[in-house]
Amino acid sequence: MQDVKRAIVQSAALTIVFFFVLANAVAQSPRRVIIDTDPGVDDAMAILLALNSPELKVEALTVVAGNVETWQGLENALKIVSLAGRCDVPVAAGAQRPLNQKLITAQFWHGKNGLAGVELPASRCKADSRFGPDLIIEMVHRYPHEITLIPVGPLTNIALAVSKDPSIVPLIKDIVIMGGSISGGNVDGAAEANIYGDPEAASIVFNAGWIVTMIGSDVGERTLITRKELAQLETLHGPESDFIFKLADFYLSRSEKSGYSGAAMYDPLAVATVIDPTVVTLKPMHVDVETKGEFTRGETVANRMGSNENNVMHGDHYEIEGVIELKPNAKVCLASDADRFLQLFISRIKGK
């Protein structure tokens, strides 16, 4: 009897140890991410931040038309993974144009090749032959509930993926986008560039049935890299570190000419949010994307109250009869801890 009791206690203890080890392994295993990107100066920073962060496992880069044309973005992405010695990461080209409008490229902000005019060595890595949205679909099915999508360009590829295969929606772990704003745009008075670049795609993505974490330009503009951080980056050299320094120097000079005191770390902040969610403050909201509007096409219209007034016809006029509750479809970034974010970014890149 005593032996039986001992055996039970031992097996219970072993079971507890097993689950403890398992839970620990799960907690420590890096998060699988796919970065959908239009590189892009801040895209390059975001990609290198992700590749140098042990919390993340970059399963693929998918390229979308945006800051530069898709062929240029693909070339840039391949050169970036090559610089980081990471030819193991599949890099695939996606959409070459937005769903319903002409492409708008941004060499004005990113330099003529999209990478501040910096000529990186030719890539030793080869492009993956799959179409970006198909690669996303395949990866999500290969790792159900494990993939976090980080789109940091116009949302064309993601919209194509969910339109082709809506079953990926409940199978992703998370989707964290750089895009939108709840307090004015960076393209015009209303719209942020990634949403403005393909408003119809953004509308599909926000209405897909998942909760989109939205890291907007309004917060990116308060998360600035300045000359102080550049000086830090300059102290320890390495191929990636030197590249980031050149990008940041160009980007900062461009921003200073436009009256800013630093350069907005739009895309890297989205990646940092996946590495450490405590660098941002998020609030659940319902977000709609304006696809018409005389002045507001591409605006992310966030409902901060969680409801709309319910207007009901009474005779010749409407009367408010309470409110209609709205389900949140987004977690909207309201603020960032810019200092902690910049420390994280510098610490991962410096000397690499």
Ligand SMILES: [Ca+2]
């Ligand atoms: Ca981008």
